[in-house]
Amino acid sequence: MAVSTAKNMPPDGHGLALGVDLGGTKIELALVAADGTIRHRCRVETEADAGADRVIEDITKAGKELIEGASSSGSGAPTAVGAGVAGQIDSHAGIVRTTPNLEGWDDVPLASRLEEAFGVPAAITNDLNAITLGEQAYGAGKGYDDLVVVFVGTGVGGGVITGGRLVEGAGGYGGEIGHTTLIADGRKCTCRSRGCLEAYVGGWAIAARARDAAREDEEAGVELVRLAGSIEKITAATVDRAATAGDPLARRLVEETGRLLGLGLVSVIHTFNPRRVVLGGGVIDGMPNLVPIATEVVQENTMKVFLEDLEIAPAALGGDAGVIGAARWARIKGANEKSEGT
């Protein structure tokens, strides 16, 4: 059975769990077996502006239809439900505290709402923690007890397994690696601080840095601006295309972004001493030069003993990591509560 060999993680339990990946544009739902395979799945649009009640209704309806459909093809009912949500999620109390992508979701007790809806124990966590749990058990982190997952998309998110267990923190908000300081008092971030890793290497930040640079040096960025259509339309994707086409400004931006990502990884490596760092997300996938540049920076700037068994690897589960990890989280939390209760 392809479950994690991590020595400190509670057993995953048996049977199917319902995993929910609640994003700003779509909700993925899957019935996931204990070996991490998706048995049945569906996807619905997220009514991001309609408030929590409506979205929870949509999850309930889609989940029940999925379970009924699976039942008619011989599947049992799920024994637990887990959800991953972007934002600050109190994983202990099961409450969505704040989420950047959804309107009207402050302090929503999503876990208890899902328990009521499906009649089984429910657990929730941050979307990146769900991805990390999925990758650790069934993907690029399989068999690793000390693992850091960093996803660079529009924003930068992280999840950490140390000594075989997920870093949750006191309120369940831990693992916000995108909001570690990279350049003190640097560029304004989306959080309350300045100079965060995300404020340089997140997709929105690459685009903002590129627009600023193109305004400063019109000559160097001529190909970049031509490809984008205008300075205002520059995105991380156009930066990558322009760099490939030889635009000197775009090349410098890719080089700088890789270097800054690498220096952010040095922080994480010195903090956690992971065996493996897993990188994923749209910017990592869309800017293939970032990882080799960042890797070289890590090799040059990390203390040598930390490098001995360190691997940097791409994420392996793609878009499925969220639902698979959310289902696993439901099993882990369910097992813990049972063992704590007895």
Next chain:
Amino acid sequence: MAVSTAKNMPPDGHGLALGVDLGGTKIELALVAADGTIRHRCRVETEADAGADRVIEDITKAGKELIEGASSSGSGAPTAVGAGVAGQIDSHAGIVRTTPNLEGWDDVPLASRLEEAFGVPAAITNDLNAITLGEQAYGAGKGYDDLVVVFVGTGVGGGVITGGRLVEGAGGYGGEIGHTTLIADGRKCTCRSRGCLEAYVGGWAIAARARDAAREDEEAGVELVRLAGSIEKITAATVDRAATAGDPLARRLVEETGRLLGLGLVSVIHTFNPRRVVLGGGVIDGMPNLVPIATEVVQENTMKVFLEDLEIAPAALGGDAGVIGAARWARIKGANEKSEGT
């Protein structure tokens, strides 16, 4: 009994343990009871240039004398021995990999050498991890399962308890918070990187920044240079004295240092979501304005949910944290090995 209430930490065991705090100038040894109280203690000088064999002989001799003396006053023998050592310590294998303060200590299997010497199980860890274990069970972190300890002395060291357990990492080197990037490509650090937290707020770095600033602006730093005797003699202590005396350059340096420490703490708080951050070390004690400045920066720059139950507190065990924590580590590791072996 004043032991930790941390829920995931193995029990501390019973009886006395011998704790060793191996520093660059002195070795502290103590027989520590399971409630964290020091029953008997001694201190010897470290022959830092004499190589590992000689220093281990000195530890053995001092430890045996301590045990004999304690025995004559009715104490039992220790059931375990633990040591904290500055540097990169493989806490799993019990090997001192590298240490900045001692000559000839590369890859020394200190744990097995101590086991041979004392005939009881031995465990070793980084000095800051030992302090963290001491503070968590018996000091400023008592009862906290999510705790970050940051010590600012000549260097900057850290230790982290997350979910009730020490962050060790794959090789046991985790918790090097002093070597997280604070200003990418900034000032040269003592590690292989640039711009680390330590390279700005460590005692050596405050002195170096002050010397650079005094050279750049002789007028502003006139009182600082007068107090120090010359630019070359400026230390972190003279910066604090000059700031108190109203020297504008020294005041600016203290303000900047507090701000940079605060931004380093923002990283740690976003990463671990601790309930409590414990600050200690010679620079923290000697520059009393740093903590209020850093605390204000944390309040302004940290995401709000992380601040809800966050406390910043001074270390409570003073110079005893190292031996007390080393003794506790010996008990924790001994208990783990027993439970893994059965």
